[in-house]
Amino acid sequence: MRRLKALAECSDEPNGITRPYLGPAHRKAVDLIGTWMTDGGMSPRIDAIGNVIGRYTGIGRDAPLLLIGSHIDSVPNAGMFDGTLGVVTAIEAVSHCHAAGKRFPFAIEVAAFGDEEGSRYPSTLGGSRLLAGIFDDAILDEADARGMTRRASLAAFGCDPKSVAADGHRSERMLGYIEVHIEQGPVLESKGLAVGVVSSINGASRGMVEVRGEGGHAGTIPMRWRQDALCAAAEMILAVERRAQAEEDLVATVGHIEVPGGAVNSVSGLARFTIDVRSPSDHRRQAAIEDLTGELQAVAARRRVAIAMSFGYQAPATPCDARLSNLLADAVRSQGVSPMRLPSGAGHDAMSFRDRAPIAMLFVRCRGGVSHSPLEFASVADIDTAARTLIDFLERLAATT
Numbered sequence: 354m355r356r357l358k359a360l361a362e363c364s365d366e367p368n369g370i371t372r373p374y375l376g377p378a379h380r381k382a383v384d385l386i387g388t389w390m391t392d393g394g395m396s397p398r399i400d401a402i403g404n405v406i407g408r409y410t411g412i413g414r415d416a417p418l419l420l421i422g423s424h425i426d427s428v429p430n431a432g433m434f435d436g437t438l439g440v441v442t443a444i445e446a447v448s449h450c451h452a453a454g455k456r457f458p459f460a461i462e463v464a465a466f467g468d469e470e471g472s473r474y475p476s477t478l479g480g481s482r483l484l485a486g487i488f489d490d491a492i493l494d495e496a497d498a499r500g501m502t503r504r505a506s507l508a509a510f511g512c513d514p515k516s517v518a519a520d521g522h523r524s525e526r527m528l529g530y531i532e533v534h535i536e537q538g539p540v541l542e543s544k545g546l547a548v549g550v551v552s553s554i555n556g557a558s559r560g561m562v563e564v565r566g567e568g569g570h571a572g573t574i575p576m577r578w579r580q581d582a583l584c585a586a587a588e589m590i591l592a593v594e595r596r597a598q599a600e601e602d603l604v605a606t607v608g609h610i611e612v613p614g615g616a617v618n619s620v621s622g623l624a625r626f627t628i629d630v631r632s633p634s635d636h637r638r639q640a641a642i643e644d645l646t647g648e649l650q651a652v653a654a655r656r657r658v659a660i661a662m663s664f665g666y667q668a669p670a671t672p673c674d675a676r677l678s679n680l681l682a683d684a685v686r687s688q689g690v691s692p693m694r695l696p697s698g699a700g701h702d703a704m705s706f707r708d709r710a711p712i713a714m715l716f717v718r719c720r721g722g723v724s725h726s727p728l729e730f731a732s733v734a735d736i737d738t739a740a741r742t743l744i745d746f747l748e749r750l751a752a753t754t
């Protein structure tokens with residue numbers, strides 16, 4: 354908890370926690386973490402993209418690699434657990450093993466990624482994508498709101514963007530990728546569980562809907578003549594909600610609507626809104642999108658408005674590995690906690706490794722399911738359970754490797 358508080362002190366804004374990728378606070382956090390890694394028997398390095406990675410050597414020269422990571426960048430006005438909890442827990446677990454003189458038949462690298470929240474540059478997960486060997490060089494030329502490119506920010510940070518290719522290529526055999534993270538949802542709290550095992554990271558689709566009706570005067574157009582785009586959109590939004598409510602683990606959200614030219618005394622001729630659909634199953638997510646497309650078109654036809662829909666962004670679900678997740682569940686049980694499986698509604702660095710290594714994730718209960726807020730909270734007792742679970746997991750993995 355002391356280390357989490359020290360990281361919370363690293364902020365580019367005087368009030369609260371704001372730690373964007375490659376900012377001065379991120380640099381301070383990287384240096385702190387490097388010190389903790391050294392103290393815990395790891396050799397830290399900072400790679401070409403600003404990740405700090407601490408290596409704990411395994412037994413034997415050809416020992417495979419287990420990567421344990423999370424992120425240390427934050428959204429503006431963040432909480433002190435999102436991302437950092439996973440990094441600090443991993444450092445604690447390895448430090449504990451180091452103090453006990455324990456070595457494993459695999460090397461461990463603890464990674465603190467810097468680019469998970471995507472709050473500075475358009476794309477995200479650059480840090481974990483580099484370690485997974487799927488970094489796209491083109492994003493080095495992306496600019497932030499002030500026009501500063503990633504390339505320039507990396508140089509100012511003390512990194513050499515020219516070594517991206519070399520850092521991104523690793524032939525080492527990866528045993529797996531493990532991530533500890535706060536749940537960011539209310540499920541574990543509602544079940545009275547300190548930790549839980551993630552079954553899958555939900556796939557997501559994002560769409561845009563445009564509804565075109567006929568604008569006009571709010572006082573002069575009789576109700577039965579209207580082709581009100583905003584009223585049609587309202588009915589469509591409720592249809593989106595109803596479809597998601599009808600299915601376990603499916604979530605669908607309309608988070609933004611705009612009514613161009615809207616006014617208090619006008620019937621709306623045009624409305625645009627977004628749709629975000631997520632599910633642990635790609636098949637069920639696609640089925641939901643097909644259903645929604647049909648339902649929204651039916652609303653449009655009935656209300657005599659035109660509709661255009663497009664789902665531009667699609668990210669597949671990332672299932673967690675059965676073997677690693679079972680080991681993690683055994684480790685949870687050894688702490689006296691019933692090992693509940695739950696999907697992750699939010700995206701995580703773990704997604705970057707879906708084609709590179711088996712992944713597993715441990716969620717930690719957080720109060721009220723709140724995250725991306727200064728009110729974010731996880732208790733010392735729950736964090737302790739998470740750390741003990743991780744240490745137990747390492748021992749179980751060693752016994753079966």
Ligand SMILES: [Zn+2]
Binds near residue numbers: 424435436469534
């Ligand atoms: Zn996070």
